[in-house]
Amino acid sequence: MTAVEEENKQEAGGWLRRHAIDIRPLKHPAYRRIFVGNAVSFFGVQFTAVAVPVQVYAITKSALWVGVSSFVGLVPLIVFSIWGGAIADAYDRRKVLVVSSTLMWLTTLGLLAQAVLHLDNAWLMLALIAAQSAAFGINSPVRQAIIPALVSGEEVAAANTLGFTVSNVAAIGGPVGAGVVIAAFDFSAAYAVDAVLFTVVLWAALRLPALPPTGSSNRAGVRDVRDGLRFLAGHRLILLTFAIDIAAMVLAMPKALFPVVADQHFGASSLGWLYSSIAIGAVLAGVSSGWIGRVRRQGIALVLAVVGWGLAVAAAGAVPWLWACVAFMAVAGAADMISGVYRQTVLLSAPDAMRGRLQGVFFAVVAGGPRLGDLRAGSVADVTSASFSWVSGGIAAAVVAVILGLTFPVLLRYTDTTH
Template sequence: MSSPETGAGAAPPAAPPPTPRWRRILLDTRPLRNTAYRRLFLGQSVAFIGYQLTAVAVPVQMYAITDSSFWVGMLGIAGLVPLILFGLWGGAFADAIDRRTLLLISSVVLWVATGALVVQSLLGVDSPWLLLALTALQSAAFAVSGPTRSAIIPRLVPIEQVPSANTLNFTASNFGTVVGPLLAGLILAQWSYAVAYAVDAVLFTFALYAALRLPHLEPIGERVSPGLRAVGQGLAFIALKPVLLMSFAVDIIAMVFAMPRALFPQVANDWYGGGEAVGWLFAAIAIGSVLAGLSSGWIGRVKRQGLALTVAVMCWGLAVAAAGLARSLWLAVALLAVAGAADLVSAVYRQTILQVYAPDEMRGRMQGVFTVVVAGGPRLGDLRAGVTESWFGPTVSWVGGGLVCVVLVAAAALAVPKFRRYEGTTAPGR
């Protein structure tokens, strides 16, 4: 016999109260309720501020040593080659062994490379070749730690919270990209490169602690041998999935053609009078990303993620091109901030598509390729910007790259309708 609560005549349960409008707009913080994710998030967020100090100090030091944007662009090549090799290899390892252990080892190597930057600066070596070598070592370590950390996230939070977790991560990293360059500009103006590198080394200990406190995370599903065959399987998986392939292609286009950061040291001096202008230029894109992240509650509710990603990347290219025409520092910062807002949206959708589309036994390799593309694209962009500046000057290099990005992304999206129609609810592997 039915109880009064469950019988046919019982009143239906009360509907849950509607979600307040402000909570639909603001950053979704539900993933932070997970202790392991929260610790990883906080440790990486603090460490990323220090990482950005080094990201600014190295090209500024290189330009001071060589007086050449071409040498600054060469830092991109120094970082790209180990990024490709170790990114693919590191992703395969992340599918084969305990991901906590791999994250710890690669983080220690990254910490040691930062320490070596401190030493070379204190000794006054002033060698562009040494800077290239240490950049390569940092890139190799990052190429392993990056995909490993990203492959961990879907194991710590529910799948439906993965977009929110990615938004939190990108917002925090972009906050670091705001604070870090501004702090770098202050430190380099008042103190030295060694101080900037030393602060990075100290802050990175937070990331080491967070990795140490993670639970053991053995891969789920079929174990792979972390060799060339595993790497080839990962690349084949991407090649057969137009949605994944396009998510990588649009990012490569955006970063190679519309990333002007190799020009920042030069234009800060030539256009904006030097001083702390370089810090504002390096921080500007991230300022927009942080603001977009703080108002990103809507991102997880967008279904047409492929179309949203395409529009976001085109907005990035247009805003970058407009910034290259500005001769007021604050107008350039504002326009780069618009580009950064678009970049935050595109980054969240790219990462979410990849994490949800791939099964766990493929996530390490997928994140390895993602790391190669995300970190390698800007390095190729540095080289492109430096080379084209030497041929045509900074304005053509900057503005032309942004416009080429818009045209190529639009053409690619038109050529692959399956990507434009992709919805976040699509089952993995389809």
Template sequence: MAGVQERLRRVALDTRPLSFAPYRRLLVGQGVSFIGFQLTAVAVSGQVYAISGSSLWVGMLGPVSLVPLVVFGLWGGAFADAIERRRLLLIGSVISWSATVALLLHAWSGLNSVPVVLAAVAVQSIGFAITSATRGAIIPRLLPTERVAAANTLNFMVSNFGTVVGPLLAGAVLHFGGFALAYLLDAILFGAGFYAAVRLPRIEPLGEISRPGLRSVLDGLRYIATQPIVLMSFVVDIIAMALAMPRALFPEMTAERFGGSSVAFGWLSASIAIGSVTAALFSGWVGRVRRQGVALTLVIALWGLAVAAAAFARPLWLVVTLLAIAGAADLASAVWRQTILQTYAPDELRGRMQGVFMVVVAGGPRLGDLRAGAMASAYGLVTAWALGGLLCTVLVLIVGFAVSSFRRYDAFARRQETG
């Protein structure tokens, strides 16, 4: 019996980072706030369509949010390496909250202006970019290095939980209370994240401080280009998302195989996140993996294979199960990529590394949407879906094992080097 309990402890979610109060507050605040963020994301899409009656305007939400994410993700990361990080997190939080309040006032006013909604979404993306880059640079300062991987698992688990709960909550809220109630709830839930940021200790940047600006951003990009291990953590993620992200094909699969059922569409949309949350509950082993480069390559190959297999599945339960397996692989991938960045790069570059990480995380799936949509239009649903997954698997195995330093990377040895 004792042996079984020990094995269960080794695979169960590692909650030891929760013993550190500042991190615990940050995690809970992030989780609650992210539910509100997802609630608003669904409400915004619905409101834009209700006002315009056009999917094109709904599609414009993508570039309107992506451009600020790219620009201010890099810029915010540079500032996170130059000024006190708690203060920057608070600034970014206020920017995000002001955008939510603007959406709320717009919904109450009855103005029904798509440009106003798009402008608010752009401002919200600015705040999100700044806070995401800054929060990623803060976490390694709150915890011992050996707890960072477990902390990242917890972070991605609560984010994926919000990705499941937020849209489901949005459906009920929009049905009973409309867009204004959705934005009001987001504004209230946001208070949890703001409170957590207020309670953080002061976190001054360490090491050589670079003046934030274009030169500082370029210095961060130059560091990535000269560090194969860091560079590869971005390359393999771009391969995974650009080639194998299937979400743009969910509506077509719903229409072709499941009669346009909104229930089926909801399960497809939530399937990857469901797999990630489930995997996080049994992720105690993730932080004990030494060869994170090899492990990262293999789980992305698994992601591609699971996505490809889902293209041929017919029952809804099987499609959802395969995509959930892909989501489980994505959870491990995200944890190791984030951990490599937070523990490999020196503190004076962590903000910029997190800025680039956020840009890749936000931009990769959007490239995947474009790739999937274009291929489906040219070659059909199954070819676009399955071929993308297979190409991802083949390419990531070739690239991941071709770079020797990435293949040999030992996370435990790196911890000893950095103390």
């Protein structure tokens, strides 16, 4: 190898280290097992995520019912996310993860049973969705809170990015697979895939070491929840990151419209692509995320990312071609991933003793916003049209993001102090 070739090789290696995703956390066996378990289960969960709204629409033929099916899980999701964060700060996190994962698995078996028996009862589905949301609300903050115990301190951010990226990889393949399975068989096959694959994360959770809380006298009671909310109320920057995410999701999340658009415009085979589109962009942004951490004016970057999300969503709803719709939604997904990284960076500036409770609130916002967005999108579509609901929501999200940035300069002034 010549000197020039060696230099070019070193330059290429340096470029990859600066821009490619950091995989160092995978060297830790406990983290690696939970990473694999999450990756497999995330793939299976997507089958249920697609099957539920499509089955509800098949039963009711109403976009509003699709929105309601997403909204009905909002209250238990918010309540149990916040409480789940307090539990994560008070009890052995391995036990809490095992119990909450088992409850999620049982609700999936319930969805499977109603599909196998062809009950076609939308109210029963709403009850199962609410129960699954409650279990999910406890599970997610705990799953995030255990990460620092499985990797070194300097690898926590990389572990979070790995988890976020693999979940979006699953969100690409899962919906495509779900669309194929539902078209070839029926809804029960999709629920069965989820139930089988979810056993992997149960195995991974059981293999974790004991993870008792350190230096905490919390009992996951009302006082502990109140302490977490009081801490949050005193931090305007964190509250603003929550507010801008809620605006983006409530106003511009179009997922409730996917079954309608597929039925009326693109055909049943488009469902998988529509449900995968956001994740496609998020994965592309994730695997090339090395540059994101080098941005110093992260407040401005966060606002611009949310504006980009809204405008890309609006463009996706305006185009008449499936490939263009998917492409614009992928751009939106990339923007959402970037904003998510910066919002998580702000959250990580909080003390460790509050991590579980703040992660609980964070998850309530991240998961609850899209459910409210589904209700908004479905209700507006029922009185106007799917296209109007889709496009107007994206434009509104971009406008609100600009207003928040201009009204609260502390958000635009936020900088990464490590630079």
